[in-house]
Amino acid sequence: MTTERAQSITQNGAGADVDAVETTEWLEAVDAVVEHDGPGRARELLRHAIERAQQAGTGPIASLTTPYVNTIPAEAEPEFPGDPQLERRLRSIVRWNAMAIVVRANKESSELGGHIATYQSVATLYEVGFNHFWRAATDDFGGDLVYFQGHSSPGIYARAFLEGRLSAQQLDGFRQEVSRPGGLSSYPHAWLMPEFWQFPTVSLGIGPVTSLYQARFMKYLQARGIADTDGRKVWAQLGDGEMDEPEAIGPISVAGREHLDNLIWVINCNLQRLDGPVRGNGRIIDELESDFRGAGWNVIKLVWGSRWDPLLAQDTDGRLVRVMGEAVDGDYQTYKSREGAYVREHFFGRDPVLLKRVEQMSDEEIWLLNRGGHDQQKVFAAYDAAVKHEGQPTVILAKTIKGYGMGRAGEGQMITHQAKKMTEDALLQFRDRFDLPLSDQQVLAAEYYKPPDDSPEMRYLRECRQRLGGPLPVRRTKAPKLEVPKLEVFKNQLEGTGEREISTTMSFVRVLAALLRDKQIGRLVVPIIPDESRTFGMEGLFRQIGIYSPEGQLYQPEDAQQLMFYKEDQQGQILEEGITEAGSMSSFIAAGTSYSNHAQQMVPFYIYYSMFGYQRVGDLVWAAADCRTRGFMLGGTAGRTTLNGEGLQHADGHSHVLFSVVPSCRAYDPAFNYELAVIVQAGLQQMFVEQQDVFFYITLMNENYAHPPMPKGVEEGILRGMYQLRTGGSSRSSSRSRSSSRSRSSSGSRSPRVRLLGSGTIVREVLAAADLLAEDFGVEADVWSATSFGELRRDGMECERWNMLHPTKKQRIPYVAECLSDGGGPVVAATDYIRGYADLIRAWVPGMYRVLGTDGFGRSDFRHALRGFFEVDRRYVALAALKALADEGKLKPARVQEAIKRYEIDAEAAMPTTV
Numbered sequence: 001m002t003t004e005r006a007q008s009i010t011q012n013g014a015g016a017d018v019d020a021v022e023t024t025e026w027l028e029a030v031d032a033v034v035e036h037d038g039p040g041r042a043r044e045l046l047r048h049a050i051e052r053a054q055q056a057g058t059g060p061i062a063s064l065t066t067p068y069v070n071t072i073p074a075e076a077e078p079e080f081p082g083d084p085q086l087e088r089r090l091r092s093i094v095r096w097n098a099m100a101i102v103v104r105a106n107k108e109s110s111e112l113g114g115h116i117a118t119y120q121s122v123a124t125l126y127e128v129g130f131n132h133f134w135r136a137a138t139d140d141f142g143g144d145l146v147y148f149q150g151h152s153s154p155g156i157y158a159r160a161f162l163e164g165r166l167s168a169q170q171l172d173g174f175r176q177e178v179s180r181p182g183g184l185s186s187y188p189h190a191w192l193m194p195e196f197w198q199f200p201t202v203s204l205g206i207g208p209v210t211s212l213y214q215a216r217f218m219k220y221l222q223a224r225g226i227a228d229t230d231g232r233k234v235w236a237q238l239g240d241g242e243m244d245e246p247e248a249i250g251p252i253s254v255a256g257r258e259h260l261d262n263l264i265w266v267i268n269c270n271l272q273r274l275d276g277p278v279r280g281n282g283r284i285i286d287e288l289e290s291d292f293r294g295a296g297w298n299v300i301k302l303v304w305g306s307r308w309d310p311l312l313a314q315d316t317d318g319r320l321v322r323v324m325g326e327a328v329d330g331d332y333q334t335y336k337s338r339e340g341a342y343v344r345e346h347f348f349g350r351d352p353v354l355l356k357r358v359e360q361m362s363d364e365e366i367w368l369l370n371r372g373g374h375d376q377q378k379v380f381a382a383y384d385a386a387v388k389h390e391g392q393p394t395v396i397l398a399k400t401i402k403g404y405g406m407g408r409a410g411e412g413q414m415i416t417h418q419a420k421k422m423t424e425d426a427l428l429q430f431r432d433r434f435d436l437p438l439s440d441q442q443v444l445a446a447e448y449y450k451p452p453d454d455s456p457e458m459r460y461l462r463e464c465r466q467r468l469g470g471p472l473p474v475r476r477t478k479a480p481k482l483e484v485p486k487l488e489v490f491k492n493q494l495e496g497t498g499e500r501e502i503s504t505t506m507s508f509v510r511v512l513a514a515l516l517r518d519k520q521i522g523r524l525v526v527p528i529i530p531d532e533s534r535t536f537g538m539e540g541l542f543r544q545i546g547i548y549s550p551e552g553q554l555y556q557p558e559d560a561q562q563l564m565f566y567k568e569d570q571q572g573q574i575l576e577e578g579i580t581e582a583g584s585m586s587s588f589i590a591a592g593t594s595y596s597n598h599a600q601q602m603v604p605f606y607i608y609y610s611m612f613g614y615q616r617v618g619d620l621v622w623a624a625a626d627c628r629t630r631g632f633m634l635g636g637t638a639g640r641t642t643l644n645g646e647g648l649q650h651a652d653g654h655s656h657v658l659f660s661v662v663p664s665c666r667a668y669d670p671a672f673n674y675e676l677a678v679i680v681q682a683g684l685q686q687m688f689v690e691q692q693d694v695f696f697y698i699t700l701m702n703e704n705y706a707h708p709p710m711p712k713g714v715e716e717g718i719l720r721g722m723y724q725l726r727t728g729g730s731s732r733s734s735s736r737s738r739s740s741s742r743s744r745s746s747s748g749s750r751s752p753r754v755r756l757l758g759s760g761t762i763v764r765e766v767l768a769a770a771d772l773l774a775e776d777f778g779v780e781a782d783v784w785s786a787t788s789f790g791e792l793r794r795d796g797m798e799c800e801r802w803n804m805l806h807p808t809k810k811q812r813i814p815y816v817a818e819c820l821s822d823g824g825g826p827v828v829a830a831t832d833y834i835r836g837y838a839d840l841i842r843a844w845v846p847g848m849y850r851v852l853g854t855d856g857f858g859r860s861d862f863r864h865a866l867r868g869f870f871e872v873d874r875r876y877v878a879l880a881a882l883k884a885l886a887d888e889g890k891l892k893p894a895r896v897q898e899a900i901k902r903y904e905i906d907a908e909a910a911m912p913t914t915v
């Protein structure tokens with residue numbers, strides 16, 4: 001046998017063989033070792049031989065791919081522990097109902113949409129998981145976490161229907177989340193179905209990266225002794241097309257490096273994505289195999305089903321395996337969209353010897369040769385090997401057929417992804433193919449089918465889930481609340497810095513240090529930093545709380561002698577992510593949803609370069625919001641003119657506008673330490689005591705200046721979005737609360753008045769502008785710190801809506817209108833962000849409202865130059881105020897002109913957005 005096979009390989013291999021006899025001898029030697037000493041010994045010998053050859057200068061030899069067959073040979077498969085017939089019947093019922101959900105929703109019009117083909121390709125992969133592997137959370141075990149392909153949701157609903165968790169009415173409410181009470185969300189969503197869906201996966205790439213970092217976070221929780229996650233697995237069911245996303249393939253080396261053997265990815269290789277083949281001209285399974293193996297994963301190829309076993313057993317000369325490895329995915333897709341005769345001619349016909357070998361098989365038998373992902377025995381074998389594998393993450397590359405069972409309605413067809421209707425013929429064929437006990441009439445009505453409760457199928461279904469701890473998916477909504485520190489803990493921030501000049505970033509580091517020292521929540525704080533600790537002056541934390549590293553520290557760090565050395569530690573608290581914003585966001589999500597997935601609230605503080613936040617990973621920000629993440633995101637080095645030297649792609653002038661669109665985000669741009677402290681403390685209270693599912697975005701700046709002590713009574717204003725810092729006409733350095741300012745301004749002064757709003761560092765320009773206005777033009781200005789235009793807007797929108805709906809009731813006044821109701825002249829706002837940010841409140845500002853902002857591309861220079869360029873410095877704030885007064889008729893235009901001259905403003909300079 002060995003000679004025959006070896007000769008075939010030398011004859012058929014690519015390129016001419018200079019010495020075929022010698023090659024044959026080597027191959028025979030390999031065969032002999034395998035036969036006598038087993039494959040393990042053969043691998044060892046070959047490894048030595050390859051090492052020797054490479055040392056001798058051959059260059060790299062080893063290949064990362066294996067032949068295009070199953071990694072687990074038929075003889076090594078464990079026995080299937082279930083009842084194969086019952087499982088097939090159950091699976092067929094779930095298939096039917098999943099299809100019926102979509103078909104019924106689209107009966108009247110295809111407006112609602114939905115996908116049939118994906119679930120049909122993945123049904124066996126899911127059902128084997130549900131019946132044998134995926135463990136639910138119980139009182140004494142945390143359970144597995146399963147990420148499903150988002151657009152396979154009909155299959156999950158169909159199973160929940162059989163389990164009695166969803167009613168037929170609810171299935172009929174698929175994609176009608178608004179008009180039908182209890183309607184089912186199109187895709188997994190923790191806001192729309194809070195007790196059901198855990199992980200928002202439908203935006204492709206989100207499932208892969210978040211599941212991977214979830215597995216890592218579970219190891220972190222275990223290593224730090226915070227939660228017992230031992231033995232729990234993270235399963236992610238992913239698409240082969242999806243693997244093209246950078247968020248999917250990018251992070252795989254992290255899992256390999258950190259030996260995440262609690263992670264199992266099952267990639268549904270149905271060879272198709274939406275438009276067409278994933279790799280028509282290649283083989284996606286082989287490509288992924290080498291990617292994953294190179295990244296240190298345990299790779300299980302699950303290519304062929306059991307019906308191929310006899311043919312493979314006969315394939316002693318390797319001809320079949322060779323042809324299998326020659327056909328490309330475009331071919332494989334076409335085969336399954338045709339018939340047995342076509343497969344005979346175009347697949348087996350590639351080699352006349354093979355054609356002969358299948359001579360005895362009918363076209364029907366050839367057609368029934370199945371793929372690995374549709375064979376429950378083989379799927380079981382792969383899953384079993386995956387859960388037992390230690391020391392590496394596992395990826396299962398399961399070959400399936402997109403639209404399996406849909407026949408002419410879509411099986412293997414280019415259009416299958418979007419097929420949402422089935423013709424009557426296709427429905428009848430579907431019923432016959434899966435032996436469903438439905439009358440023609442029931443089939444044509446696409447009726448749901450549920451066997452009687454006491455039928456063997458239903459008993460089996462219940463028993464399987466009982467054994468595995470209960471139904472899945474289930475989302476937990478709350479965890480024990482935390483005790484968070486009172487505001488006084490941040491005494492240093494509240495007292496002001498006197499003459500000392502510091503930045504809000506430094507202030508944040510102190511806030512964080514105080515929290516880390518806190519007896520109650522200190523150990524639950526999770527600092528997440530993508531390679532920017534030194535930028536933010538946080539390197540002191542390395543030594544203090546350590547950087548999480550599953551391997552500890554295997555080297556003597558260069559700075560070991562120093563107090564604040566780079567300390568990696570198995571129990572380290574910092575997640576030092578390296579340069580991956582997507583990975584950092586995924587850690588943020590894992591930590592910020594720990595309350596739900598691990599019954600333990602954690603307090604993430606993810607600090608990063610603000611420019612590399614939302615605009616880099618906006619979709620992950622949405623995913624965080626979707627799955628109700630709690631925590632703090634801190635945009636460091638924020639502000640288009642405040643980050644002065646870096647310029648261009650570093651200078652963030654719009655993250656606040658971007659975050660303002662996220663429903664569960666509370667975004668703040670504090671100017672002073674005490675504002676920051678108030679916001680952080682309130683965030684802790686809202687998220688971890690009241691357990692509101694929101695997250696906070698706070699911008700931090702690197703400009704140093706002195707911080708005043710907190711004025712009395714401003715906490716509420718800070719949180720609602722604005723409070724008064726100074727009253728025009730009062731002593732310049734004093735800060736007053738809103739109530740005291742009211743009485744003053746109503747006393748009536750004769751000089752023109754304006755109200756100036758600023759946020760972040762630009763508050764200081766606004767204060768200086770108030771001085772200029774008073775000194776140079778006799779104009780009195782009230783100054784307000786606008787900590788959050790986003791929160792002001794939220795309140796404004798809510799009031800406006802309520803008023804519209806309650807026209808005869810006493811009308812509510814938006815907070816911003818209430819603050820600015822004194823009639824104290826026009827309002828001017830300036831921030832370090834684009835005008836769109838301060839514009840968020842325009843609708844509710846009484847009277848004239850002028851906005852300055854940093855629209856345009858960033859650039860580098862000194863701060864004063866940048867603020868001049870972007871026209872947000874004190875001179876421009878004063879100018880805008882004077883112009884507004886002139887427009888109101890309270891000042892002559894000549895006075896405005898005078899200001900332009902006095903402040904040396906270039907009136908002919910180009911608009912900063914155009915240069």
Ligand SMILES: Cc1ncc(C[n+]2csc(CCOP(=O)(O)OP(=O)(O)O)c2C)c(N)n1
Pocket residue numbers: 118121149151202203204205238239240241242243268270272273274278402417
């Ligand atoms: C980021 C993103 N881009 C595009 C889509 C639209 N989309 C939904 S499913 C799909 C094809 C998915 O193909 P694959 O991952 O192979 O999954 P399959 O349905 O074949 O199992 C596309 C393009 C999306 N959901 N998310």
Ligand SMILES: [Mg+2]
Pocket residue numbers: 239240241268269270271272273278402
């Ligand atoms: Mg696919």
